[in-house]
Amino acid sequence: MKGRAVPKVLFTFGREDDLDRDAVRRLVASLSKLLEPGDALTATAAPDLEFTSSVPFGGAYVLDQLWRRLRIDQIVGRVGQPKRGRRRDMTATERVLFALVANRALAPSSKLAAAEWITNDVHIDGLAATGEQTCYRAMDWLHEVTGDLEKQVFDEVADLLNLEVDLLFFDTTSTYFELEEPDEPVARDDTGRKLDGDQAGDDAKQAGFRTYGKSKDSRDDLPQIVIGMAVTRDGIPVRCWCWPGNASDQTLIRQVKDEMRDWTLSKIVWVADRGFSSAENRRHLRKGDHAYIIGEKLRSGSPEVQAALSRQGRYQDVAENMRVKEVRISDTDRFVICHNPEAAERDRHMREQLVAQLTDLIADTDKLSDFKRGELRGRIADKPGLNRCLRATPVGKLRIDQAKIKAEENLDGKYLLRCSDPHLSAEDIALGYKQLLEVERGWRDMKQIIDLRPVYHRLEERIRAHVILCWLALLLIRITETTTGSTWPQIRRELDRLHLGTFTGSTGTFQQVTALTKAQRDLLAKLEIPVPKQIVALQPAPC
Secondary structure, eight states: SSSOOOOOOOOOOGGGOOHHHHHHHHHHHHHHHSOOOOHHHHHHHHHHHHHEEEHHHHHHHHHHHHHHHHHHHHHHHHHHHOSSSSSSOHHHHHHHHHHHHHHHSSOOOOOOHHHHHHHHOOBBEEEEEEEOHHHHHHHOOOHHTHHHHHHHHHHHHHHHHHHHSEEEEEEEEEEEEESSSSOOOEEEOOOOOBBOOOTTTTOOOEESSSBBBTTTSOOOSEEEEEEEEEEEESOOEEEEEEEEEEHHHHHHHHHHHHHHSSSSSSSSSEEEEEGOOOHHHHHHHHHEEEHHHHHHEETTTHHHHHHHHHHHOOOOETTTEEEEHHHHHOOEEEEEEEEOOOHHHHHEEEEEEHHHHHHHHHTTGGOOHHHHHHHHHHHHHHHHHTTHHHHHHHSSSEEEEEHHHHHHHTTEEEEEEOOOOOSOHHHHHHHHHHHHOOOOOHHHHHTSOOOSSSSOOOOOHHHHHHHHHHHHHHHHHHHHHHHHHOOHHHHHHHHOOOOEEEEEEEEEEEEEEOOHHHHHHHHHHTTTOOOOEEEEEEEEOOO
């Protein structure tokens, strides 16, 4: 110890007259990248400036650029004009609608929370603030023009992405509402839309919108609605539909096909799962120049399924963990059996666990009374996996059904497809059906990322508008993902690190964007979106 302070020089800039100021700026910019966006802005601010706020900027900026590239801002302006009379300025409505879509993609919340988010927690170009009632009015308008807007948005998407919709995937899901009672039944047409009093006849269907049905969220105890979505093979959502909660999957796809008849689509092969496999649906989908690929229920017991599964033939390897075999049992339809060895191993393992569990359940039941065995039989009947392996003897004793287990072994890892297109190869049929997973991924993202549920609305029109907002958000997300090759959560995290800071000084107020990182520049380059201006707004102080 020297008993005095000894200065330690970390870096020397040299003589002031020889100072490389550009090098200093680069050094400051490099060091600022180690700080949070708000801290970086504060550190680089001029001494006479006060740093007042910082909000995320990148996510909303990218979504807004895609929104404008798809010309949705112009579409809103067109569909919002009256057929006669004075033209309306739709700019404010368009900005609120975009903000609500961005909210679903970036920070999903209720309309009250969304209004606060728009006003205080994000920068939306052209919309400094909004209120809850303004959001509701925009949603009411959106419900009125949904049909025209969906059609024109798809035309722009098809033109931008050069979409050739040869395969169109359709599936449904449900979303429930935490209500004590379902909605009161009202008169509806065949599409599930409400009828006015003068339109409703005595034979009109009566149904509430939020009502009980077969829940795909395992919440049969709560009222729900049914939502359908058509998706391209690249995962681009084409259109959404809503129906009352008791709507049956078997009839919905016919309405979907009819409503898309006038859209400018190339030849379509509809791809749907086993829930849409009725003979009437298949006849309807074949009308015009359309075809279908539909899954068949292996345990339906139909003669066609049994004939297809019993037909001998050699499997062809078409992809990793996928083998296919085409069997000819019909003059009109083609049947393709798909086999996944890994899935077969999983099925075998699951069945062994079920048999072991069932064996424990029925052990020593011969000693029970007929009434007690009947009780146990009833409990097992509610569990399809266990019930499938159980049989009862003529005197009511419970046994493992070895014949059914043997039959189940023949189904391990298999699924059966039916196709009406004579030109598709068996490989194309199998891989096309496998892409139905894109719809399932869409539903998963709608519920987890865009937060389709909970729905905070009570009126049917606003619930339908809420679903359309979620569809538009998913559309922008999918375009971003397919263009960049990254997932939306990764993209969103990176973009949200790009902030907009507000500074106030004696000469006025200005807003400045933080420096772009390499990852942010790469994302913008892949999306072909221009780098944002560094100074977004500048307002001189009043004289």
